[in-house]
Amino acid sequence: MLCWLLFVLGSGTAKAIDFGGDLQVHGFATQGFVKTTDNRFFGDSEDGAFEFTELGINASYKVSPSVLVSGQLLSRNAGKMDDGSPTVDYALIDWNLSNTSDGAVGLLAGRIKNTLGLYNETRDVAFTRPSIFLPQQVYFDRVRDLFLSADGVQIYGRIPTDSGRWMVNLGATINPIDKNVEIAFLGRDFEGDLDADDVTFIARAEYETHDGAWRLGWSAAKVTLDFDASRTDPIGDGRIDLLYWVASLQYNAERWTLTGEYMREPVDFQGFGPLLGSRDSTVEGYYLQGSYLLRNDLELIVRYAEGYTDRDDRSGMTQSAATGGQLPPHSFFQKDWMLGVRWDVTPNFMLRAEYQWNDGTWTLSNRENPDPSATVKDWEMFSLLASYRF
Amino acid sequence: MLSAVPALAEPVLVAHPLVSVNQLTVNTTRLMFSMQLDQWPDGNRVRVFVLPDDSAIHRAFSKHKLSLYPRQLRRVWDRQLYSGTGQVPETVRSETEMRRKVATTPGAVGYLPSAMIDDTVSVLSIR
Numbered sequence: 133m134l135c136w137l138l139f140v141l142g143s144g145t146a147k148a149i150d151f152g153g154d155l156q157v158h159g160f161a162t163q164g165f166v167k168t169t170d171n172r173f174f175g176d177s178e179d180g181a182f183e184f185t186e187l188g189i190n191a192s193y194k195v196s197p198s199v200l201v202s203g204q205l206l207s208r209n210a211g212k213m214d215d216g217s218p219t220v221d222y223a224l225i226d227w228n229l230s231n232t233s234d235g236a237v238g239l240l241a242g243r244i245k246n247t248l249g250l251y252n253e254t255r256d257v258a259f260t261r262p263s264i265f266l267p268q269q270v271y272f273d274r275v276r277d278l279f280l281s282a283d284g285v286q287i288y289g290r291i292p293t294d295s296g297r298w299m300v301n302l303g304a305t306i307n308p309i310d311k312n313v314e315i316a317f318l319g320r321d322f323e324g325d326l327d328a329d330d331v332t333f334i335a336r337a338e339y340e341t342h343d344g345a346w347r348l349g350w351s352a353a354k355v356t357l358d359f360d361a362s363r364t365d366p367i368g369d370g371r372i373d374l375l376y377w378v379a380s381l382q383y384n385a386e387r388w389t390l391t392g393e394y395m396r397e398p399v400d401f402q403g404f405g406p407l408l409g410s411r412d413s414t415v416e417g418y419y420l421q422g423s424y425l426l427r428n429d430l431e432l433i434v435r436y437a438e439g440y441t442d443r444d445d446r447s448g449m450t451q452s453a454a455t456g457g458q459l460p461p462h463s464f465f466q467k468d469w470m471l472g473v474r475w476d477v478t479p480n481f482m483l484r485a486e487y488q489w490n491d492g493t494w495t496l497s498n499r500e501n502p503d504p505s506a507t508v509k510d511w512e513m514f515s516l517l518a519s520y521r522f
Numbered sequence: 523m524l525s526a527v528p529a530l531a532e533p534v535l536v537a538h539p540l541v542s543v544n545q546l547t548v549n550t551t552r553l554m555f556s557m558q559l560d561q562w563p564d565g566n567r568v569r570v571f572v573l574p575d576d577s578a579i580h581r582a583f584s585k586h587k588l589s590l591y592p593r594q595l596r597r598v599w600d601r602q603l604y605s606g607t608g609q610v611p612e613t614v615r616s617e618t619e620m621r622r623k624v625a626t627t628p629g630a631v632g633y634l635p636s637a638m639i640d641d642t643v644s645v646l647s648i649r
């Protein structure tokens with residue numbers, strides 16, 4: 133991996149590899165640093181951690197004017213949540229059935245990025261994120277696999293209007309998920325397996341004015357998770373149905389941007405036996421974010437975000453009581469303020485610094501914080517990030 | 523909304539001399555530079571050339587000809603590039619290289635300050 137990083141940084145002419153226009157190769161390398169006053173986020177952050185690394189390389193080939201083949205390999209180290217093993221982030225064929233200035237329609241097949249919210253499709257590319265970490269209340273990193281990318285097909289359309297254009301996507305896919313999802317939904321990693329073998333449906337409609345000033349969107353994913361218990365597990369077979377949706381609104385002026393996104397996710401547990409039981413709840417998260425360009429290469433950002441495991445129990449008291457106090461109330465919500473700065477040293481090299489004040493621990497991974505009673509309700513986080521792309 | 527610039531600094535839309543049109547709508551031009559429309563009306567591949575995001579002529583072309591800020595163009599390119607659903611334009615280093623690339627690449631489209639225009643490229647009007 134180090135060799136690869138050196139290769140990436142060594143090709144520092146800051147120019148993508150060009151093989152005559154039809155084949156393009158691009159990549160990125162990102163390193164983060166996290167220091168928290170309490171609790172663990174992306175590594176042993178109480179001591180200061182460099183356990184956040186993102187490396188990606190992608191290639192695309194224009195087979196004909198209407199057919200594009202592309203793929204991206206991603207290596208991600210994220211504390212105890214991700215160990216850096218390379219994964220296929222996407223690998224797809226994009227077949228443009230019709231494309232004129234009056235609109236376009238096409239088909240994607242293969243492993244496809246899920247078009248959720250304004251940021252999910254390119255969530256691991258630091259240059260495309262508004263901050264070092266995406267607002268966790270909407271873009272969970274502890275269960276990112278659930279919505280990252282999936283295998284199947286998608287139809288897309290671009291529909292122009294007088295003042296802008298609609299982008300519409302509809303997809304049917306199978307979701308590859310990892311242990312983080314099981315730990316987040318069931319509390320720990322059981323002998324049995326949690327899978328998403330049923331078809332996941334994805335839908336998005338996003339409108340953007342011609343001048344790019346206004347963007348508004350709605351996107352959703354309907355997912356079913358099945359748990360096959362093993363004999364030694366204290367819980368039985370079960371099924372979790374969830375519908376994750378995000379409403380997005382952004383306004384772009386020349387020097388400033390205002391963004392808000394609202395996420396809601398009704399979750400329905402069935403089965404699992406008496407210990408976990410059948411229950412349903414509605415997860416909710418939202419944020420409001422503003423950024424301002426001080427100079428063309430220097431941006432200030434401020435954000436407020438809130439998120440709840442159950443919007444009917446925002447204090448977490450009822451849910452905490454249901455666990456006999458084992459899980460503290462503050463593990464069921466999180467409200468935070470973030471203040472940050474981004475410096476584009478060159479168009480291909482960026483530095484960021486951010487400070488975040490948190491009330492609650494909902495977005496923390498229980499893989500990184502295995503003892504919930506040891507977590508601290510009010511905590512602060514300082515983070516740094518450097519990212520290079522070609 | 524957009525501030526005025528001196529007429530001399532206004533960039534001109536240019537294309538390879540064999541491109542079969544002499545004018546484009548703003549909408550079509552914007553789609554081409556957003557890498558969302560990759561064929562000319564005659565079916566030939568569009569090949570887009572741009573100067574770096576921080577160059578003055580790129581900023582002027584984006585703002586005044588496309589009514590898009592360079593940051594928004596970059597956002598659209600990045601979203602397509604890193605989701606595998608599109609490619610990015612070729613970035614040239616100078617106006618001289620821009621003229622040479624547009625003059626010698628079939629299907630090429632780019633922009634130049636009016637003082638750089640010669641008979642190796644064809645000028646397209648935006649209506």
